[in-house]
Amino acid sequence: MDKAIIRVENLSKKYIIGNKLNGTLRETFVNKWSSIIGKRNNLTQEFLALNELNFNVNQGEVLGIIGKNGAGKSTLLKILSRITEPTSGRFIINGRVSSLLEVGTGFHPELTGRENIYLNGTILGMSRKEVKIKFDEIVDFSGVEKFIETPVKHYSSGMYVRLAFAVAAHLEPEILIIDEVLAVGDAEFQKKCLGKMQDVAGQGKTVLLVSHNMNAINSLCNNSLYIKNGKNIKFGNTSETIDFYLKDSSDISNGVITYPNDKMPGDDFVVLQKVEIVNNNGENVSSIQINEIVNIRIKYIIKLNGYKPILSLYLIAPSGEIIFCSIDNSEKAYTIGNYTKTITIPADFFNSGKYSVQIAISTFNPHIVHLFQKEIISFYVHDNYSSETRQGYTGSLAGMLRPKFNWQNDI
Amino acid sequence: MNPEILLNMGNNSKYFFDSSKKNGLYFKELFNYKDLFYSLAWREFKVRYAQTFLGFIWAVIQPLATLLIFFFIFGKAIKVDTGNIPYPLFALSGLAAWSYFSFVISTSGRSIINESGMIKKIFFPRLVIPFSKALVGLIDFAISLVLLFLAMFYYKESLTWNLLFMPIFLFLILLISVGVGIWISALSLRYRDVQHIIPFFIQIGLYATPVAYSANEIPEKYQLIYHLLNPMAGIIEGFRWSLMASELNLFYLFYSFILVLCIFISSIFYFMKIEKIMADIL
Numbered sequence: 001m002d003k004a005i006i007r008v009e010n011l012s013k014k015y016i017i018g019n020k021l022n023g024t025l026r027e028t029f030v031n032k033w034s035s036i037i038g039k040r041n042n043l044t045q046e047f048l049a050l051n052e053l054n055f056n057v058n059q060g061e062v063l064g065i066i067g068k069n070g071a072g073k074s075t076l077l078k079i080l081s082r083i084t085e086p087t088s089g090r091f092i093i094n095g096r097v098s099s100l101l102e103v104g105t106g107f108h109p110e111l112t113g114r115e116n117i118y119l120n121g122t123i124l125g126m127s128r129k130e131v132k133i134k135f136d137e138i139v140d141f142s143g144v145e146k147f148i149e150t151p152v153k154h155y156s157s158g159m160y161v162r163l164a165f166a167v168a169a170h171l172e173p174e175i176l177i178i179d180e181v182l183a184v185g186d187a188e189f190q191k192k193c194l195g196k197m198q199d200v201a202g203q204g205k206t207v208l209l210v211s212h213n214m215n216a217i218n219s220l221c222n223n224s225l226y227i228k229n230g231k232n233i234k235f236g237n238t239s240e241t242i243d244f245y246l247k248d249s250s251d252i253s254n255g256v257i258t259y260p261n262d263k264m265p266g267d268d269f270v271v272l273q274k275v276e277i278v279n280n281n282g283e284n285v286s287s288i289q290i291n292e293i294v295n296i297r298i299k300y301i302i303k304l305n306g307y308k309p310i311l312s313l314y315l316i317a318p319s320g321e322i323i324f325c326s327i328d329n330s331e332k333a334y335t336i337g338n339y340t341k342t343i344t345i346p347a348d349f350f351n352s353g354k355y356s357v358q359i360a361i362s363t364f365n366p367h368i369v370h371l372f373q374k375e376i377i378s379f380y381v382h383d384n385y386s387s388e389t390r391q392g393y394t395g396s397l398a399g400m401l402r403p404k405f406n407w408q409n410d411i
Numbered sequence: 412m413n414p415e416i417l418l419n420m421g422n423n424s425k426y427f428f429d430s431s432k433k434n435g436l437y438f439k440e441l442f443n444y445k446d447l448f449y450s451l452a453w454r455e456f457k458v459r460y461a462q463t464f465l466g467f468i469w470a471v472i473q474p475l476a477t478l479l480i481f482f483f484i485f486g487k488a489i490k491v492d493t494g495n496i497p498y499p500l501f502a503l504s505g506l507a508a509w510s511y512f513s514f515v516i517s518t519s520g521r522s523i524i525n526e527s528g529m530i531k532k533i534f535f536p537r538l539v540i541p542f543s544k545a546l547v548g549l550i551d552f553a554i555s556l557v558l559l560f561l562a563m564f565y566y567k568e569s570l571t572w573n574l575l576f577m578p579i580f581l582f583l584i585l586l587i588s589v590g591v592g593i594w595i596s597a598l599s600l601r602y603r604d605v606q607h608i609i610p611f612f613i614q615i616g617l618y619a620t621p622v623a624y625s626a627n628e629i630p631e632k633y634q635l636i637y638h639l640l641n642p643m644a645g646i647i648e649g650f651r652w653s654l655m656a657s658e659l660n661l662f663y664l665f666y667s668f669i670l671v672l673c674i675f676i677s678s679i680f681y682f683m684k685i686e687k688i689m690a691d692i693l
Binding site: 015078081082083084085099101102105106108110111115118119122123124125126127128151 | 444446447449450451453454457458461462528529530531532533534535687688690691
């Protein structure tokens with residue numbers, strides 16, 4: 001039998017931009033008139049938000065949907081939650097869908113917490129009876145018992161979001177569709193949301209999750225779908241899909257940068273030729289797993305004798321600060337020729353995020369900076385720790401680095 | 412290519428439908444969302460008088476204020492002929508029906524645009540929104556009816572067997588209000604200009620309908636066109652007839668009845684058509 005609970009076939013959504021559909025009466029008359037007299041309106045332009053998208057989701061699967069802003073992720077969720085209709089193609093959904101594209105849809109500031117729970121619950125598709133049964137649980141989860149009879153306009157934004165999420169969290173759909181809801185609220189609230197979502201996923205329900213938080217996607221989703229320009233670029237194992245996405249969306253060419261002969265940075269004495277990020281298997285990569293080593297390989301050419309240039313490598317944290325500067329301590333080579341040097345940074349050293357490399361070649365005596373190249377190449381460090389290791393926590397961990405030390409129990 | 416959507420609504424029975432033939436399911440789903448309909452009406456009611464000092468006493472003051480104006484202008488100054496019926500009773504019965512009509516068409520007319528945030532973020536049958544406004548209006552309508560019965564008691568106006576027909580007229584008033592409201596809500600989405608026309612429409616309509624005066628004041632030769640153009644005229648006369656045995660022209664009433672049905676049914680179909688692109692053009 002067909003196991004797919006969601007089946008998406010050749011789904012396309014076309015938007016017309018340039019000429020507004022919901023124009024004024026005047027515009028309609030003008031358009032009618034120009035079509036009568038045969039003038040064509042060339043201002044309209046079509047935009048394909050989704051382009052022949054295909055994929056299936058099985059019962060109980062938690063699917064992550066990733067892609068850049070504007071790739072079509074939200075359009076896909078809107079179609080699957082029936083907010084808007086596709087232009088062509090079809091989809092089949094076998095089960096009760098609840099979608100959370102926003103928390104607190106329909107909340108009214110003048111109404112009390114209690115009234116908003118009923119209102120929001122019914123908007124999300126629950127009956128008043130269902131809300132009544134779950135009411136105490138919802139209030140407990142939200143932690144706003146004391147203010148339940150206060151109009152929500154007097155709530156802090158944190159309380160507001162907590163109450164809104166509490167209602168949503170008590171829906172009992174067979175299929176849950178979530179769009180970036182995790183982006184709101186403080187760290188603790190996000191943790192609570194994720195915990196709840198893991199519960200939902202654990203109950204064998206099907207979840208579609210859009211997020212830019214790769215840690216969350218990685219720890220919650222078995223499979224992921226990478227969408228680019230409305231197309232299914234990659235569908236499969238989450239870790240691989242995220243890797244592929246990070247590589248594909250990276251502004252740096254696949255872990256290697258080669259300067260053309262006439263554009264090599266440097267001066268008459270020394271020039272930089274090539275910088276590579278290399279993984280354990282000797283492949284050029286733009287993203288690595290957190291528990292892998294990173295090799296940075298630098299090729300440069302000394303063109304004249306006379307100075308003693310030395311290489312130094314700066315590593316820049318995701319926050320933009322310099323973490324360290326490492327100076328070449330290999331066997332010195334100062335004569336004319338091509339040189340290649342590699343430094344290896346151990347596994348379990350970086351935190352997750354985008355790190356970049358700066359390189360300087362300078363002579364210390366007399367002090368001459370031959371070249372100082374900023375932001376040459378970047379790579380992503382991708383946290384692949386399973387949710388068990390992190391006890392379900394998928395938020396980010398602070399710090400420029402996250403070295404692995406040996407912790408021991410002192411008795 | 413025609414988009415085809417297949418859904419199972421989750422209660423074990425499987426549905427297969429595409430966008431061109433989903434009417435049966437459409438109304439079933441609308442019914443499933445009845446609790447949302449109550450919730451939205453409740454919200455509207457609560458919010459309308461929230462933080463006002465007099466609360467929903469305003470619902471009593473508003474018709475009384477208009478009545479007072481009519482009483483002095485039409486009752487005392489112009490002295491319109493209302494037959495045996497005391498002028499306040501005559502005007503109040505018309506006002507009750509007209510206020511409901513104008514409330515529903517103005518609130519449900521802008522309801523879709525006002526709820527754009529919700530429409531873009533979650534699925535539910537959008538018809539619930541304009542329908543809920545019609546429910547809220549009934550509260551004010553009921554209050555005016557209570558006032559009217561009190562006034563009839565005060566003027567010792569006796570009720571007749573005509574009263575049995577009142578539910579029919581109430582139903583017609585409901586139907587035309589919702590129908591016009593739905594039309595406007597869908598139209599104003601397509602053409603925002605409609606929003607600006609409505610206040611004029613209501614203002615002119617109040618004087619073009621036998622609310623403050625009797626339709627008998629209209630010259631004989633204009634009677635037909637007056638009733639053909641304004642289905643509310645026949646309905647309000649009928650409503651008044653059911654309460655205090657005023658005159659009634661059955662032909663006009665029947666015509667109004669047919670027109671109201673047409674307006675209501677067409678409004679649903681037009682709305683369903685616009686509903687498909689609602690989230691895209693809001």
